[in-house]
Amino acid sequence: MSNRTDAGPRGGLGGLAPRITGAVSQVAAAGALIVIFVALSIGAPSFLTADNLFNLGSQTSVNAVMAVGVTxxxxxxxxxxxVGSVAALSGVVxxxxxxxxxFDPLLGILGGILVGMAAGLVNGLLVSVVGLPPFIATLGxxxxxxxxxxxxxxxxxxxGAPESFRLLGQGVVAAVPIPVLIIAAVAVAGHLVLTRTRLGRYAYVMGSNREAARLSGVPVKKHLTSVYVVSGALAGLAGMVAASRINSGQPNFGEGLELDVIAAVVIGGASLFGGRGTVLGSLIGAFLVAVIRNGAIHLEINTFYQNVLIGVIIWLAVWWDRYQRRRLSGDTG
Structure with missing residues (x-):
């Protein structure tokens, strides 16, 4: 009996084809990012300015941090x-x-992250212990x-937050925005989790075949819960970064934000059917979505059209994933 436990990033030949497919998606997303960036630099002079690039990096940090957890x-x-609602709740709290x-700003930030972790824990328990589908559990x-x-x-x-709280979302270290440094730190940590820890290896195995993972001795409930806790914690951190950028807790923050985050992850080569995804790909996807939205503003394109475009991109990314899976399985019908 094959348990498909070779689906992770270090797997054997059985996991090679999905990894190649994911790499192709990442390269395509990176190519699209470069093309759009260059086109906007030419077509919208205000796009390629220091202030706008600074804002772009800061704006992307919220989506990018959440995208690592959602990956x-x-x-x-x-x-x-x-993730959008959890980020808003964390920022407000x-x-x-x-x-x-x-509370001191550091304790306030920690409190917001803990709120996100608590929400993630509830999500994880609903999925792993109660047995609710992830769509229903997280929709609730x-x-x-x-x-x-x-x-x-x-x-x-x-x-009423202290002025020093602004540093998290607006501060600069050696000309680099602190939110960009947060992206880098979270990305490195996320990559190490996926490639160097048991949680990361088991995540790929569970996504490839959860029942086989259980029969192989993987403590599925424990690690599945942990995955949602990580996602919640990063949503909490993202919520605190967003709150810091305007030094306030906004109750309407994050509405529809989950669409951009999921789009970023899928554009970056992750499969909604499980078993495939990387932090690098999700970061590329997050920057691509951010550049599209930012560039659309400079080109004075209506926000409604931006949402349509992001939705179409999600359709195309999922279609591509399904097509590749069917091709690899030999099902051409």
Whole structure:
């Protein structure tokens, strides 16, 4: 009996073809990013300015950080639709801790991340222990998180955080924005988790064949829960970065943000059917989505058209994944 445990990044020949397919998707996404970046630099003079590039890096940090966590979830064959709401809840709670309870900014940031972890833990337990489909579990958390944000704030923005809190989202170290440094740190950590830890290896195995993973002795419930906790924690961190950029907790932050994050992960070569995905690919996808949205603003393209374009890109990426899977399996019907 084949348990397909060779599907991870270090697997044998059985995992070679999916890895090649993922690499092709990453190269295509990177090529598209370069082409669009060059085209915008020529077509929109205001795009290629220091201020705009600084803002682009800072804006991308929120999506990129969340995309790393969602990558881990999607590799297991799951989905996390709650990241936008969890980020908003984390940002609001973190600011409330600083503004109303006098917490130090570091403790406020930690509090926001812990809120994200708690939400991720609930998601993970609902999926691994209760047995809810990831779509339903995280869709429910999307609604719960948004409701808790509105309850906590009365649908009014929260102000009063210390000025030093702005450093997280607006600070600079040696001319490099701190949000960009956060992207780098999270990306390195995420890559190491996927390639050097048991959690990463088991994520690929669970995404390829969860039942085979269980029969092989993988503690599926434990590691599946851990994956959602990581996703929640990174959503919490992203929420704190977003709150820091405007030094306030915004109850409407993150609405629809899960679309951009999932799009980034899928564009970067991850498979919604599980078993494939990389941090590098997701970062490329996150920057591609950010450049498209940022460039559309400079070209004065309506936001509604931006959403249509992102949705079409998701369709094409998933279609490509299905096509490659069918081709590799020999099913040409």
């Amino acid at each position: 881990l979830v999607i590799i297991t064959g799951g989905i996390d639709l709650s 973190g600011v409330l801790l600083m503004a109303d309870f006098g 958390m999307l609604s719960v998180g948004r409701g808790l944000v509105l309850i906590a704030t009365g649908a009014v923005a929260v102000f």
